[in-house]
Amino acid sequence: MTEPSRILKKPSLVDALIPVVALISMLAGTVYVFGLDSFGPNQVALILAAAIAAMIGIKNGLTWREIEKGMIETISMSLQALLILLMVGSLIGSWILSGTVPTMIYYGVALMSPDYFYLTACLVCALLGFSIGSSWTVAGTLGIGLMGISAALDLSPGISAGAIISGAYFGDKLSPLSETTNLAAAVTSNDLFDHIQHMLWTTVPAILITLIIFFFMGLGNNSTVVINDIVALQTAMDEVFTINPIMLAPLVLLLAMAVKKLPALSTLICGTVTGCLFAAIFQWDVVVALANDSSLSAVAAGFKGLFSAMFLGYNSVSGNESLDALLSKGGMSSMLTTIGLVINAMAFGGAMARTGLLARLVEAALSRVKSAGGLIAATVGSCIGTNILAADQYLSIVLPGQMFIEPYKERKLKSINLSRTLEDSGTLTSALVPWNTCGAYMSATLGVSTFYYAPFAFFNILCPIIAVIYGFMLIAVPSLDEPTNNPAD
Numbered sequence: 001m002t003e004p005s006r007i008l009k010k011p012s013l014v015d016a017l018i019p020v021v022a023l024i025s026m027l028a029g030t031v032y033v034f035g036l037d038s039f040g041p042n043q044v045a046l047i048l049a050a051a052i053a054a055m056i057g058i059k060n061g062l063t064w065r066e067i068e069k070g071m072i073e074t075i076s077m078s079l080q081a082l083l084i085l086l087m088v089g090s091l092i093g094s095w096i097l098s099g100t101v102p103t104m105i106y107y108g109v110a111l112m113s114p115d116y117f118y119l120t121a122c123l124v125c126a127l128l129g130f131s132i133g134s135s136w137t138v139a140g141t142l143g144i145g146l147m148g149i150s151a152a153l154d155l156s157p158g159i160s161a162g163a164i165i166s167g168a169y170f171g172d173k174l175s176p177l178s179e180t181t182n183l184a185a186a187v188t189s190n191d192l193f194d195h196i197q198h199m200l201w202t203t204v205p206a207i208l209i210t211l212i213i214f215f216f217m218g219l220g221n222n223s224t225v226v227i228n229d230i231v232a233l234q235t236a237m238d239e240v241f242t243i244n245p246i247m248l249a250p251l252v253l254l255l256a257m258a259v260k261k262l263p264a265l266s267t268l269i270c271g272t273v274t275g276c277l278f279a280a281i282f283q284w285d286v287v288v289a290l291a292n293d294s295s296l297s298a299v300a301a302g303f304k305g306l307f308s309a310m311f312l313g314y315n316s317v318s319g320n321e322s323l324d325a326l327l328s329k330g331g332m333s334s335m336l337t338t339i340g341l342v343i344n345a346m347a348f349g350g351a352m353a354r355t356g357l358l359a360r361l362v363e364a365a366l367s368r369v370k371s372a373g374g375l376i377a378a379t380v381g382s383c384i385g386t387n388i389l390a391a392d393q394y395l396s397i398v399l400p401g402q403m404f405i406e407p408y409k410e411r412k413l414k415s416i417n418l419s420r421t422l423e424d425s426g427t428l429t430s431a432l433v434p435w436n437t438c439g440a441y442m443s444a445t446l447g448v449s450t451f452y453y454a455p456f457a458f459f460n461i462l463c464p465i466i467a468v469i470y471g472f473m474l475i476a477v478p479s480l481d482e483p484t485n486n487p488a489d
Contacts, residue, residue, distance in 0.1 A: 011057075019348075023046065043344040051351075071354070083265055089330060089335040091268055092330030106237050109233065129169070135168035137255075141254055153230075158453045166210050169460055201420070233320070279306060286305075291308065345391030346437075372413055373468070376467060380467055382403070392430075431450075432461070
């Protein structure tokens, strides 16, 4: 007996807007009621919005099984990111226990001036990001130490995180080692280095403006920390940890593995294990103290301390309030809320994609496009929208990239304009969305709410704006009838 044929109804624009409006309304409500502690309620909003999208899909002829399969397939795309989040939490805990993070803070507070911290943090992260091609690795290594230094200098955590993210994404964007840079070039069938050169038009002005802003913001900061406070903090660290440049070896090893483009997960595992080894060798008393169980033998207490740091994080009880606040963090458990947020966000994105509602929104965005500037603006809007709705930066590159290839050809624009715009908007705005994999990662790793640091991630904000301005002014927007002019030529 054959299954009766189904008639699938194409979703209307109203259909596509209903879950989006519902999600925005619920998220606005959670932020208003819960403030910066809205991670949990946001998850509820996302899964309810996914249910609304599913009901619309069922109305249009899809089955629940089909929609559920789409949700699960989309969630599966984030599994690597979720495992990375767990290992970053474990890495932070082991690196604090090993003395790696305390050593970074110890020397950092002595070397970095509060007046130039934001500028310096942005530049250092930009250099490292370019070298290794990963904004996540920059945030999870150097970023952790810089946030600790920022806290020790009594600087704004939001501005500090914005400086770190701006620099990390600048380096990531222009690095030939970056996954997103290679992906944007591949999706649009462009040469990688042509793509990177063309991005200089938007990237260089954006980073220069960003550095100028951070320079003046640094000059105007009102840090209350004095030399005596720094000395007191360093003394407190000396009393608890063995502070020595050799404690930076786990950081050096991890960066070396990242430069060699070894898999991120294996790199983080090696970094965590190395941190534990250094903790056992150089910080044994700290390891045993963390276990806080006199009934255990020294070996058993050491085992408990190491595993506690990796799962529960490090708990500082030095008696120095500043030090305890700086170092009481990390562990896999600290990432569980973030992981839940990502899963629910991907479920919503999967429901929107499988029901055709996401494609319908992009189609609507293209319907009013009549000029090159309008097309680039529509691309920017679609990438940002995909980051918000699908919660993944890779999807924000792939989906708009596929959908906009033909419209760019129809308007006789070179596809290199599309690849650049995908990076200017898809890659860079991902860190500004709290439930996006990138936004969730940056928030969890740096310990600052996305809503708090987003206004200060100037580079990430400026790039899509400059891209749209260039589009309407026809600056560096080559057509198929003219050669591509790169500032590097």
